[in-house]
Amino acid sequence: MLPEIYEALVEVMDKKSQRMLWPSLPPALQQQSTPLPLPPITTTVTQTDYTTNVPFTTMCDSSDPDHSSERSDSPAKKRRMRGGGEGTSGTSKCNINNSSQEVGSAISKSAAIIAEAIQSCEERGDRRHKELLSLHQRRLQIEESKAEINKEGINGFADSINKLANSILALAGNKNQSTDPK
Known part of the structure; x- marks a missing residue:
């Protein structure tokens, strides 16, 4: 699901950048634009990835093309480098930067919301799993106590039968002694 989210955000x-950059680019640069390759998709996601908020302003904030960041080959940086400020005035460049900041901020907020939703979903799943384990353990305890009660009941029943047999034998023995002619 995370690669799909990433692709949607890149799209x-x-x-957004095409709408803002294309009117100010010369026609030669508009025809040369090619789709950007996606970064490698990672399949392992740790719990800390959900809670850390990476500021997108470092990627979108700088209008200096020499500014180096961790991801110097990011799509936003390539778009800025390609645009290069040719045929733009200072105000339109400022508007593009402001718009990029707004988009970056919106993406950052969306990513935080998605991360919180995923984290809360995982927490609910963990809670449900713990409750299920607790319920299973309780069921096993009930079955064990039921088996113990049944065992005690059978033992009590066997003791009662033995006492009854002893009483019958004693009664028969007394009857035999009283009927013996001497």
Whole structure:
């Protein structure tokens, strides 16, 4: 699901930047634009990935092309480098930066909301799993106590039968002694 989210976010960024950059680019640069490759998809996600908020402003904030960040080959940076400020005025460049900041901020907020939703879903799943284990353990305890009660009942029943047999034998023995002619 995370690669799909990433692709959707990249698509939104591409559409937003194309709307803002294309009117100010010369026609030669508009024809040369090619789709950007996606970064490698990671399949392992740790719990800390959900709670850390990576500021997107480091990627979108700087208008300096020489600014180096961790992801210097990011799509936003390539778009800025490709645009290069040719044919743009200072105000339109400022508007693009402000718009990029707004988009980056919106993406950051969306990613935080998605991360919180995923984390709460996992927590609910963990809680349900613990409750299920607790219920299973309680069921085993009830079955054990039921088996113990049945065992005690059978032992009591066997003791009662033995006492009854002893009483019958004693009564028969007394009757035999009283009927013996001497």
